Amino acid sequence: MDWINTIIKILNDPFTPAGEALAKWLSGFMPEVGVPVTMMVIRAAFIGIFALVMFMVMTWIERKGVARIQNRIGPNLAGPWGLLQPLADGVKALTKEDITPDNADRIVYNIAPILSAAAAMLVFAAIPFGPGLIGTDMNIGVFYILAISGMGVLAILLAGWSSNNKYALLGGFRVVAQLVSYEVPHVLSIVATVMLAGSMSLTGIVNAQPVWYIIVLPVSAVIVMLSGMAEVGRSPFDLLDAESEIIAGHHIEYSGMKFALFFLAEYVHAFAVSCLVTALFLGGWLAPSPWVSVIGVAIMLVLMLIGSALNQSPPGAEAGSRGGVIFVTAILGMLLIAFSVLAQYGLTVPYLWFFIKSIMVFNIMVWARGTLPRLRVDQLMSFNWKFLVPLSLANLIVVSLADRLAKDGLGLRAGTWPWALWMLAFNVALLLVAFALVGSAGRHARVAEEAPAAEADARDEHGEQPHHEEHAAHGEPAAAAAH
């Protein structure tokens, strides 16, 4: 049965033997010095092309997903199920007129979208797609990703200024304020995972997850996800570059391919954040154990059945398409369970698991975009500074306390289920306390609001209180509790 073992090895990791073969072929006609550099360039190009291809897939998922949430179909003309729509978008962007505004700073105007896209794509150098499948396994992987996100902030500032447009400049300032603010809870919550894993290297963090960190550190996962979405500038945090608001903010003056580059930067960065969340919290390329995947698929199918029983098909959808979607999901679920069973026997196919998980995280982002209303800029800022930052600080303290208690006090070992459940209990307690505090403060504010408001010192909590109707609101539904 030796050929089964070879097949399993090739399926698990087709890239390393291909890379070695390529290197040997290159060294046939190249001097020794040039081979490693050429291999590095080829690997970088491969990762870059992967990021760009995933950009196409992400835009398709986003448009179809948001459309279905909004009870319409989405693009379906450019190929079966609209799969060639991203190509059509690309052609459109290339053929649009390339406008440069008067008195705009030409060099900076052209550099800004390139820098933005480059900062988004550079993140992929540190993402672990498999045990050896990483661009470069730095021992500061997570720190590198944070540094590169900081560079993306600069690009937006350049774009806002060089457009020679007051609205672009103002939009650029506000976006930079938002990005810089949301880096704080992002970093603090990532530090919690680094602390538990004992290493900043993403491969090390993935290897420290026999129990996925989303069970051990759910609060951190939620905070990283939220601040990741805010870092990218997606809904519900996209006040600053949404078309109906400050008229697209820092990319008002960009058209054609340059705008497509900003668009690309946003989606590639969103996918990069999904990959980061996968690597940090969802066990990266580790396959779930079979009973976990059975439970997961069962829950998903039950939810879909309930959902389809409650909703109608969108107008114009093909007859029987709901049943078709459930059928396809059931088949994919069976495949998932089968793969997780096979993973127990050695066919781990790590890159496939990583891919599936990051697409699922991206789907959560699409879901948030389709269902949540936009936050106003002061709501955004107070959400960050008054809720997320204290919560992430408290999370850091609670996590380190619980971990130390578990290891020294109870003698639990990291990576085992009892330790994970202990940490989960502490995290849930933290979340309950946080919501209780915020809820009581909100109640106080609401009561004080109903009292004569002249002398009421209605302290501004967390942004979703009814007294925001006094301000020049954009008409957002202010009464909905935006927890």
Added chain:
Amino acid sequence: MTTLQVMFVLVGLITVAGGLYTVLARNLFHAALGLVVSLAGVASLYALMEAAFLAAAQVLIYIGAIAVLIIFAVMLTEGVMGKRPRANDQWGYSIVVALGLLAVLLVTLYRFDWPQAAPAAVPADSIVRLGKALVEPDLYVLPFEVASVLLVAALIGSIYIARDKRVEK
């Protein structure tokens, strides 16, 4: 020449070019961008020396925060944007001083007795050592804590200066 030396020369040229552009550019905003290029070059130099943490910290702090701050300051100051004549008449003297400094440095570097042993390999757990060095009582915990007190003071001060001075309860 090895690959490392070629990369070093290239990165050095980029850093120096960025620095030259910073002091020679007519437009203050372009000068700030030249500074960003220079800082990125310094980060690459750190990376060439296998000080990965320093390189990432350089990008995060200098380019991600300090350069942004400098650019904000340039943008929000009235009248410094756009082309202006070179405001400084002392450029002749500055060139002389800079060249003199360069001469002193070159002579010192040439005459110094550099150790000839090959550099030791960077330990694999350098991050762990850095972390331990910052919190161990007999290493650098005191400067670390003093620096954090300084940062908190700066934070409080800036919030106080920038606070809303309307109705103070």
